[in-house]
Amino acid sequence: MGYSPDFLDVSVPLPVLSGGAARSAAPLDYTHFTVILDRDRRLARLTAVNVDGAALVDVERGDDWRLDERIPAEWQAGPDVYARNDLDRGHLVRRRDPVWGEDAERANSDTFHYTNAAPQASGFNQSEELWVGLEDHVLQYADAHDHRISVFTAPVLGAEDLPYRGILIPLRFFKIAVWVRYGELRAAGFVLDQSPMIDLDEIEQGARGEVPDLGPFRTFQVPVADIAELTELGLDQLVAADVLPATALAEPWRRLTATRDIHL
Numbered sequence: 001m002g003y004s005p006d007f008l009d010v011s012v013p014l015p016v017l018s019g020g021a022a023r024s025a026a027p028l029d030y031t032h033f034t035v036i037l038d039r040d041r042r043l044a045r046l047t048a049v050n051v052d053g054a055a056l057v058d059v060e061r062g063d064d065w066r067l068d069e070r071i072p073a074e075w076q077a078g079p080d081v082y083a084r085n086d087l088d089r090g091h092l093v094r095r096r097d098p099v100w101g102e103d104a105e106r107a108n109s110d111t112f113h114y115t116n117a118a119p120q121a122s123g124f125n126q127s128e129e130l131w132v133g134l135e136d137h138v139l140q141y142a143d144a145h146d147h148r149i150s151v152f153t154a155p156v157l158g159a160e161d162l163p164y165r166g167i168l169i170p171l172r173f174f175k176i177a178v179w180v181r182y183g184e185l186r187a188a189g190f191v192l193d194q195s196p197m198i199d200l201d202e203i204e205q206g207a208r209g210e211v212p213d214l215g216p217f218r219t220f221q222v223p224v225a226d227i228a229e230l231t232e233l234g235l236d237q238l239v240a241a242d243v244l245p246a247t248a249l250a251e252p253w254r255r256l257t258a259t260r261d262i263h264l
Contacts, residue, residue, distance in 0.1 A: 002029030003048040003150070010185040012150055012178055014048055016234040021045055021157075026071060028115055031107035032098035035115045038157060042077040042167055043118050046154045046233065047092045053139040053147025056096065057104035065089060068113045076114045077167050087169075090120035092153050097135060118155045119169050121194050121217070128217040130256055131192045134175060138188065141264045142179040149179040152238075156191070156230050171195040174227045176238055187241040188264060189224040191253070192217060221254040221262060 005013045014034065017025050025045060026037040033049035067078050082089050093116050098107035110116075139147045155170030162169045173192040178185065194217055224242040228235040243264055244254075256262060 001031065003032070003034035004050055007050040007150055008148060008178070008185070009180045009183070012185070012237065015046060015152065015238070017045060018232050018234060021232045026075065028068060028070065030093075030098070030110035030113070030116075031103045032100070033093045033107075033110070033116075035092070035113075036154075037071070037075060037115050039075045041157050042075060043157060043170065044092055044115060044154045045157065045231070046152060047116065048150065048152050049093045049097045051097045051135060051139065051147075051149050051151060052100045053142075053149070055100040057099055057101070059099055059105050059108045061095065062109065062112065064109065065112050065114060065117070068115050071115075077117070077119070078114050081119060081165050081167060086122040087119040088122045089114075089117040090173075092116050092118060092155075092173075093151075094132065094135060094153075097151060118173070119164075119167075120173075128192075128219075130259065131173075131175075131190070131217065131219050133259065134190060134262075135177065137259045137262060138177040138179060138264065142181060149177055151178070152176040154231070158230075172230070174231065176224060176227060176235070178238060178241070185237070185241040186243050186264075187224055187238040188243050188262070189222050189227045189238075190256075191220045191222050191227070193220065194218075219256045221256055223252050226252065 005011050024038050024040045026039050028035045035044050036046040038045045067073050067076050091111055093111055095111045135151055138149055142149055153175045156172040156174055161171055171194055175190045176187055178187045223244055224235055225239045
């Protein structure tokens, strides 16, 4: 139950939160994944999932979004956030990722807890579709070890996020894919950015309860060290395993427009 640090050939413990983020963290285990919920922000600080690509199972998707009854409802950004607007309930742990093995149906259902969701701009575009498919691309690359990867995903909970219905809508999301190839741990970091051109009028609009404008999705491959700085997560092991070469650091945030742009 929950994320297993020993899922890969190299142990990868859950990253540790620091500062105020650690004090408000509530860990929640689900089938093949774990959510670290920020009780103050009512959104996840971290999700961690083990993906066994060789054992993935096709199950009916369903759409039974619900609160996690193990924790108080006021800790969670629930249905009121998404009612009567154009915001999407964006899966953090992708629905398909933990759906493998004998517990596939339960894993599928578990992904529909509001603790595993964050508000995102509605509608798809090329960059968002690329973001959704990143795990598939890494799984294909990691096929030397039975298509096994672990993935860490969450919103970047920043002070500049936009107020709306008692929460702050995140402007950025991060993802770190981790795998073992030829006995070595490897990691790749990505950021999805939906930042608008923010001005005071937009912030005031959000404070009145109207959906603030969100920008188009932009996807970047970034140094894992930058994600550590943005999120207050202890990522030293993954920083050391980062596949982004030092030669790329002259322009460290690599804008992605297609999978061919990804460096693995």
